[in-house]
Amino acid sequence: MKLKDIIKKGKAGGTPKSSVKKYYNGNIPFLSINDMTKEGKYITYTEKTMSKLGLENSSAWIVPEKSLLYSIYASVGFVSINNIPLATSQAIFSIIFKDDIDLEFMYYHLTFYKKYIHKYIETGTQQNLKAETIKNFKIKIPPLEKQEKISKFLSSIDKYIQIHEQDLNNLKKYKKGLLQKMFI
Template identity: 35%
Template sequence: MITTINNKHKKLNVPNLRFPEFQGEWEEERLADIADLYKGTGISKDQLSDDGEPCILYGELYTKYKSETIREVISKTNIDNTKLVRSKDNDVIIPCSGETAEDIATARCVLNGNILLGGDLNIIRLHGYDGTFMSYQLNGKRKYDIAKVAQGVSVVHLYGEHLKGVKTINPCLTEQKKIVSLLTLLDERIATQNKIIEDLKKLKSAIINYAINSLDTDFAKFSSLYEMAGEGGTPTTSNGSFYDNGKMPFIKIDDLKQKYLTENKDFITELGLQKSSAWLVPTSSILFSNGATIGEITITTYPVCTKQGILGIVPKQNIDVEYLYYFMSSSYFKKAVSRIVTEGTMKTAYLKDINNILCPIPTKEEQEEIVKIPSTLNSKIDTEKSILKLFITQKQHLLHQMFI
């Protein structure tokens, strides 16, 4: 176990939490004084290939590389590389553009050299500093300093000139590496925990798909499975009387992330419900996103109303809500929905078309038997997610306490 000294009540330029073998104050330095800044070149998403040289695109920092260190590069390209930019060991990369000023502070250390770095990537090439330590610092204590110098509204931009003046506060290289060794161990445990969760999800999906595809039973149209169904609606956002001190849960797509809906952030008033196309979806109903992000699904545990793009589905008495949840999560149902999606300003799977999807309808007893194993796995996944949340909280605590 690593012993640390708490410097919380001291006024020196040192972190609250520190390894006991290190002394002396950390130094404040601008990025321009400790690094050279460059920019990546070229490489679009459609230029990726199954073979060729390893490369990193800026968007992958948001989607594929979740920890501060990039050890293995996922993408490749075989385009002409004579004018492309290559990484050097220990380079720190950060996007040139993003959706918000806060999100753009997403730094990653590329451990290995000779990786092609795409356009819209800032490259921070440090002089004798640990790149992973700098990534932790930029993503943590310096996150809002970076947000302040980013420019733009709908799309936020961040370039080398903006980064030059960002201050960093650093210990000696040996202490940087010691901090990195601790945080890297935690990142590895987080990655392992994510893998456990993903494997359990794959197992659950495989079991659901096998159960649905193996059914030897009658089929009926989707419209015969429910008592009531329909999209929600959004009350006029400029009318405060529809929202102020509202008590009625108002569900958005971001709320449809768990099997059971147990909490939500937004609310509307009774008047807002009356003056919009929203309706009150009862407890033990299905919510299914049918617009934009299609296929998110949850089971209500209390009455709610929803925005447009979310279907509320109230099952009939002979349909177990858990069975309906797992059936609508199956590859069978997802493929059927994908065939009826309407392209337009926004992709939509209209209820009138979903109604015609043929669905296997076993007896209520068979439905209840089918859901037993995936429900057990779902509980296991929830437990593993809780463990993951604890690890992430621990990491955030260390980032706050071990940096200045």
Template identity: 50%
Template sequence: MRFPEFSGEWEEHTLSEYLEFKNGLNPDAKRIGSGLPFISVMDILSEGVINYDNIRGKVNATEKEIECFGVKDGDLLFQRSSETLEDVGRANVYMDNRTAIYGGFVIRGRKIGNYDPLFFKYLLATPLARKRTCRMGAGAQHFNIGQEGLSKISLYFPSIEEQRKIAEFLSLIDERIATQNKIIEDLKKLKSAISKQAFAQKPNGWNRLDTLFSKGKAGGTPTSTNKEYYNGEIPFLSINDITKQGKYVRYTENHLSRSGLENSSAWVVPEYSLIISMYASVGLVTINEVPITTSQAMFAMQLRDKDLLDYLYYYLSYFKYRHIHKYLETGTQSNINADIVRGIMIPTYGHSRNMKIASTLQGIDAKIDNELSVLKLFNRQKNYLLSQMFI
């Protein structure tokens, strides 16, 4: 796909024809925290371009270090090392006239050729560029890419005029994505504020959580070395499933077999039960829309009154961020236990008020879900254009 005013083949060039590479500064810890902006991997991976004001870190640097490790407008910054091959060599562009410094886990590509900086950033994110970059990554525990590897990567470049046109077009989509992210962020802040206001009010009374469910207990994990216990038809919930899906879990990545269920303390949790994590991501809450099993790290509850399901979900979500730290048991990792879960005190404001609180927060959640769907659409459009506009 091309803009109609452009024609002709894109030309293949190595990155070394446009960039001169250099590793970054490795200062001692005492110099970090004040001084000039100090670009790290986190800045490379952040949304949007890098500029002077959005760099997270700072470092005290000498004049000689500023000369050697400074970045200028249009320089590219690459991630040197990653725990996953997919992230090695990720790149971003510095677009600011003010001087910043880049760190030792970063490789600078100093601009020596004629290119549009924003176009170059988009080009380096295309499937072809990522494939060729990952091919240069090597390592055991970490995947690394060096100056030599980056220099050898070859990509296709159009004329500078077409570069600018593509960059301008894609930046408009990025601006819309940024706006959409802000909408979602503001809705989440609104939800948090309303939740805090609602549950900070003096309740009519309190109930222990275990008086509100007819059955509640932790799950179990079959012996991991027995393959016959896994990859069956019974959904087996993980923290990752909750993180990905949020309030309602509809599917799981992992499954147990019937023999796995029978040879462990796992149990089938009926649909529309309340599940809370006791170990990793302590206090994370979800509602299962399908019958499900869990590990011993989660506590599942069948409620006596299903009308309380949403209210309890929102209160326990509030409890996670406002109160759960008071109950954490510190060992190799912080956690809570089943007795702590059973004893959580739940405020009641009367049935109609409880339902109104839940309904209000549900309405905001529905709006957030809708805006997230719009965001996914914009990201799909951008990814499609990245794959189609670059030869």
């Protein structure tokens, strides 16, 4: 099926004029691709915020928490899930899925799909994907129960990797400390 067949709402965001200061520094988290690359799978914080006035004077919209965020400009194909309501720039296509779709499954599906998107990317001053192109991605969707099993399994592997990355970082710090003591 096509991605558009499983979407309740899918829309890119927008950026208010940066020269109008009162559009920014409000209480609405404003997501950029930079935030996505820093935060990773789950978005809980954004560096920038916008005001209600900024929201009203742009094509940005409030993306409800537990939506899928997909970068479509420059750094194409980054995928995240927002754990907070937020607005996004036009460089991010936000997706709210129908009820029979597991959000985590789609996170992994579209993360895997990143290696294939080069054939859909349009180049101009920067690489980008059009919303219509994304909506027409052909994807295989198993029944919800299977989606949930797959996403739980992959999430458990992610947690395992995270634990061992932390252990590795701790060992590197320990080694550095030992080396300093040995040679100073």
